[in-house]
Amino acid sequence: MVPLTRQGIIDCDVHPTPKSIEEIRSYMKQPWKDRYSGSGRGFYGNPVHGARLDAKPPGGGPIGSDPDFVRQQLIEEYGEAYAILLPRAFCNLHPDPDFATAIAAAYNDWLADTWLGKYNHDGVFKGSITIAHQDPAAAAKEIERWAGHPHFVQVMTDSGARAPFGQRQYYPIYEACEKHGLPMAIHPGTDGMGINVQPSPGYPTHYIEWHTCLSLGFQAHLVSFLTEGVFEKYPGFRVVLVEGGVSWLPALMWRLDAEYKALRYEVPWLKKKPSEYLRDHVRLSSQPLERPDNDQHLLSMLEMMDAEHILMFASDYPHWDFDSPKLAFPKLPDALKQNIFYENAKQFYRL
């Protein structure tokens, strides 16, 4: 029997823990029950499914972990000559730059040993050197470590950051990229997570909002590269914006070129209109390609953005918003199709 008032010490901060997170989930209604993982993470995750359900390897293992099944479901299915691999290490959200650098290095060793090594008998796989941009000098060393490798064709970083990518703290990375002829790929992820700022006016509420706005962060990074004069300082440096959207490019360049006309006094290191740097220095990958109801609208947009020279096909296999090489685009003129699906990437990656 519990006394009305117990005597003894009163402890004002004690933490009870459920034996399993299932205990808490059993008190929830849907859709929260399905979504709740119990960890502090789990927000800004796709609440439906993050990967193609049909991409589970028949031999077992996580989605996207079986190179031979990827050959079957992607490479052979669509006749792909090369697949540029971008592992997802998510190290750019980590506050400790040494830990982040160690994660990046481990991913690079793993990729070199496996997909770019023993699983690459046909040479179909080309890879990306993951870096932790939190420590640009260490990132430059990691690039040096892999420079000259026959299958690493680019450096990659998340779009999530604490400062726009045109700023000076990042320049050791660009110097190393330029020295070794490696482009830097920017890929969505870790935006607004860990140490990274959210590149919109405060935190989005839902995944659909966060994911839609990823393309805005890409635009800000591109404006930063262009206005800071990174491509004047490093004339051999090249950037590819992967999975950041496509059709926003004309509007952004029209706006920035107009600003430049009035404000070139502020950025005297630029030798030409910002948009004129794109063809020599910047590529966009195509997925997720916007598809308006009217195909002609997309074709106009591709013309306005000079897709013939700066767009490169990407599928985003095995993620949920995969773009099929057969279905993603409306019917394209042959030359444009050849450039987007092959020539632009062949030249850019020097394959």
Next chain:
Amino acid sequence: MVPLTRQGIIDCDVHPTPKSIEEIRSYMKQPWKDRYSGSGRGFYGNPVHGARLDAKPPGGGPIGSDPDFVRQQLIEEYGEAYAILLPRAFCNLHPDPDFATAIAAAYNDWLADTWLGKYNHDGVFKGSITIAHQDPAAAAKEIERWAGHPHFVQVMTDSGARAPFGQRQYYPIYEACEKHGLPMAIHPGTDGMGINVQPSPGYPTHYIEWHTCLSLGFQAHLVSFLTEGVFEKYPGFRVVLVEGGVSWLPALMWRLDAEYKALRYEVPWLKKKPSEYLRDHVRLSSQPLERPDNDQHLLSMLEMMDAEHILMFASDYPHWDFDSPKLAFPKLPDALKQNIFYENAKQFYRL
């Protein structure tokens, strides 16, 4: 004569102040000398000039302060029927919500007494109710205070914020707007200043970068309104995006509609595609209108964005990037021109 080592107290924190900031400026080279104002502020300001140099009133006073000169230089010059006035109180950057609310109220009293009062004999001026969105309940009261005034036709707030405008803390404002049939205008300013977050991946370096990226914050606010279901919750609520750019709209809506197709489970309150809410609830003002070299590209963009129904002309007088009614647009079909320059705003503001 100064002794080698003085005896007495050693004080380790004393602040010397120049008699005038000119003393410090005299040690600077250009362009910093011209730009340095001595205050902590002054960044993200136009380093060339923020206003049209020819807009200085001949009778004296600051640019934009003489209603009769505005009549002469803008209203009569271009045959404007109405000018929607948006004073710049910048109260949305203030940490103290009471102070911010007091600033907003003072601007409203001033505008009602002057431009909407004794200077409005011809009724050409229509005004905006400035609010401090830091305190939504107080902002709603300020809207109530002016509801029914014959010349206030909208509520206005800066795009600078701590959270995207679709989020729930703002709803008292939207309820008041809906109740009184007043649209809410969002105007650039105070982004990344004071208490407001910078809506890009970290702080921009230059004004050209900050100013170009203003349009990205607008896009994030629009995505927030649409995904949060604000227009389902407040079916009479309407928004106008002023000076946030124009040509980005098709790409953003294509992207968001595609996301909605895959993720509508996450936002079940939406009854139709996000883009389908625009015609009933959202307008864009035209300035600064992007002007690509090829006029046909802009005309295509206007078609893609349904400019016929959702675009309204704005000049941004007397600011540096003023758009002339005569020069801003390429030649437009008559019906489109009539809608952009008159009908859309007449209906939206119920003039």
